[in-house]
Amino acid sequence: MNQYTVTGRFKNRDGYSSFETTIDAVNESVAREHALSQFGSEHGLKRTEIDLEEVAQR
Template sequence: MSEFTVTGRFVARDGWQEFEKQIEAPNQNVALERTYTNFGSQLGLKRRDIDIYGVTA
């Protein structure tokens, strides 16, 4: 498995909040899905509340 860096922003209480997460996944698509899943479960966000800028290896 490779480690990917996912960057983007999400809706927070006081506006948009920038983030950069390190995700271990077999490919970029899985890393993207895990990011959506993590934010959804931890912060209760919908996919429309998360704006992904990019996924890099």
């Protein structure tokens, strides 16, 4: 598996908060889906409230 660094921002009550996380995934598409799932679950967000800016392989 490869490691991907996913950066972006998510909507909160004060506006937007930035994030950067490292995810182990087979490809970029799976890394995107995992990031959306993870942040949605942890912060109670919908996918439309999460803006992924970059997915880069490490």
